[in-house]
Amino acid sequence: MQIKDFRVDQSLKELTEHRTVVLPIAVYETTINQNINGYIPLHWHDEFQFVLVVKGEAIFQINEENITVQEGEGLFINSGCLHMAKDKDDSGCAYVCLNVSPSFVLSQELYASFVNPYIQATNIPYLLLDPKELWATNILDSIMKINQLIKQNLPYYEIDIIVQLTLIWKNLIINGIQLEYEQTEMLKSHRMKQMLNWIHLHYAEKILLDDIARAGGLSRSECCRYFKRILKKTPLNYVTDYRIQKSLILLQQPESNVTDIAYQVGYNSTSYFIDNFRKSMNMTPLAYKKKYMSDLL
Secondary structure (H helix, E strand, O other): OOOOOOOOOOOOEEOOOOOOOOOOOOEEEEEEEHHHOOOEEEEEEEEEEEEEEEOEEEEEOOOEEEEEOOOOOOEEEOOOOOOOEOOOOOOOOOEEEEEEOHHOOOHHHHHHOHHHHHHHHHOOOOOEOOOOOHHHHHHHHHHHHHHHHHHHOOOOOHHHHHHHHHHHHHHHHOOEEEEEHHHHHHHHHHHHHHHHHHHHHOOOOOOOOHHHHHHHOOOHHHHHHHHHHHHOOOOOHHHHHHHHHHHHHOOOOOOOOOHHHHHHHOOOHHHHHHHHHHHOOOOHHHHHHHHHHOOOO
16 A cells, blocks of 8 residues: 555654554555655654655655665664655665554564564664675565465464564564663754744744744754754755645645645745745745646546
């Protein structure tokens, strides 16, 4: 299943329900450039995420760091970490994504000793799964097996999935990485989410840099440093990009009007909205709307 529109709440927490009918787990195959934005927007979720790139190359941003992941490689993305993905060099990148609730990885009796310390560790926002490493190859193999098990839906497949999840987690923790816990890193993540949450609640209103900084309990200059370091853009540029993202959803509605949408996403000028939209999407809002409608036919 391809998820083309990553819906998120005001804090960028993904709203997709990551589970099958009976298990707190989801596996789906994603082609990055088929997303509504042409990339996977910044988001986070409580679930662990395991990725296996099956075609092309992707650039994943996880918190502040960019990682190139090639065909055959994968990633472990820790619970609560901000992340996004873009296709690299129009490679048609596709990947298998496994999301799983941390509480389902191991039994309740083992969770405190073998799972929770990894969630709390501030030095593991992600791990690159390099097939040259045996432990990583074992994880990548299990991702594919789980994907096949869900597709086949054979009797007792749920038990087989539990076996594969146990193998995944065992291989992840035997690589020997030392866990670290830094309060400053935890605070940084919390403040960033507070500022994003404020923007997503107020994007349709007039937004000033002072407002964003205040939401994170930071000075204007420190607020700008946070955005530059983590999102590689200024706070107000992020506001513009977010408004354009919200307008894409509205433009897909048959009766939508460009002028109305401009005001709904926080613009006081239709021409300014159209100009920003063209810079971001390389087409006008009306051209995007026509293209989307024609693709439905």
